[in-house]
Amino acid sequence: MDHAGRHALVTGGGTGIGLSIARALASAGAEVTITGRNLARLQRVAEENPRLHPLQMNVDEEASVRDGIAAAAEARGPVAICVANAGIAEAAPFRQETLAHWRQIMATNLDGVFLTFQAALATLGREDWGRMVAISSIAGLVGLKNAIAYTASKHGVIGLVHGLSEEYMGGRVTFNAVCPGYVETPIVERNAAEIAARQGITEEEARAYLARGNRHKTLLQTDEVTGAVMWLCSDAARSVNGQSIQIAGGQVT
Known part of the structure; x- marks a missing residue:
């Protein structure tokens, strides 16, 4: 798998799943913009590999996403690979759920993917190759007890992927979701x-x-999710579009 010359962007790239994916893409030759709120953490991570590039960005703030991704594209070229990984997982029984908390979850987990994909697509031409991958969750496929906002947000991410895959059908950009447990x-x-x-x-x-x-x-371990993402970003997955890949140790739905 060779992504030399390609620009990849991973939101939430400073820790966990996002960091694992960013490292793998950089190892495959991509110039990888890693985004997050904590710039110091991103800068420390970027010291590992000259192909990792830190960018402070809040996915729940429109200007931050649009300006940040535009600047990254200006520096490293169109965003050919976009992994929308940033998210928050906070539980709350439905009777105790507040509208403020609901909106916070939606702003990060769903609006953040919408803004990230839209800004990344704006850097691509009509005939350009691209891979857009959202990190959803098994909660995007089934209900998760005491986590209604999280469950709804992750269902929304899969709906977004389904709609985009249809809207861009026939082009060279694919849209898929990975749903880890x-x-x-x-x-x-x-x-x-x-x-x-x-x-x-x-x-x-x-x-x-x-x-x-x-x-x-x-x-699960982060490399299991990373492996699925790397496959989706490969030429071998060129006909995989609008899918929700489950990684949960067995059949979920």
């Missing part, structure tokens, strides 16, 4: 700590509880 990332670590404190159990017990949310009862 529980992955061993800082998000899962934070959630495990919160569950442990709330339920009076150890963090190891909380991690085991989360792992049971995957069909094979094991936490």
Whole structure:
């Protein structure tokens, strides 16, 4: 897999799944813009590889996304590979859900993908090659208890991918979603700590509880998600479009 000469952009590229994907794309020769809120963290990551380029960007702020991606394209060329990974995972029982929290989740998880894809597509010509990949979740395919806003936002991401794949059908740009289960990332670590404190159990017990949310009862590793994304970005997946790839240790739907 050779992406030499291509510009890739990964939102939420400073940690977890996004960082794993960014490293793999850079290793494949792409110039990779990694975005996030924490510029210092991005700069530290970028020291690993000269093909990693930090960009402070908030996906829930329109000007930040449009201006940031335009600047990245000016510096490194059209965004041929765009991985919309940035997101937040916060639980709340429906009766306790607030409109402010609902809107925060939607702004980051759904509006952020919309803005990122639209700004990235604006850098491409009509005949240009492109791969647009959204990191959704198994919660985008099934309901997730006590996480209604998160579930709705991830369903929305898959709907966005479906619509875009139809709108751009026949061109050289594809749109797909990857739907992981529980992955061993800082998000899962934070959630495990919160569950442990709330339920009076150890963090190891909380991690085991989360792992049971995957069909094979094991936490996923970031390389499993990265492998799927890299395949979707390859020429071998040129006819894969509008799909939701499940990575959860078994059949989810």
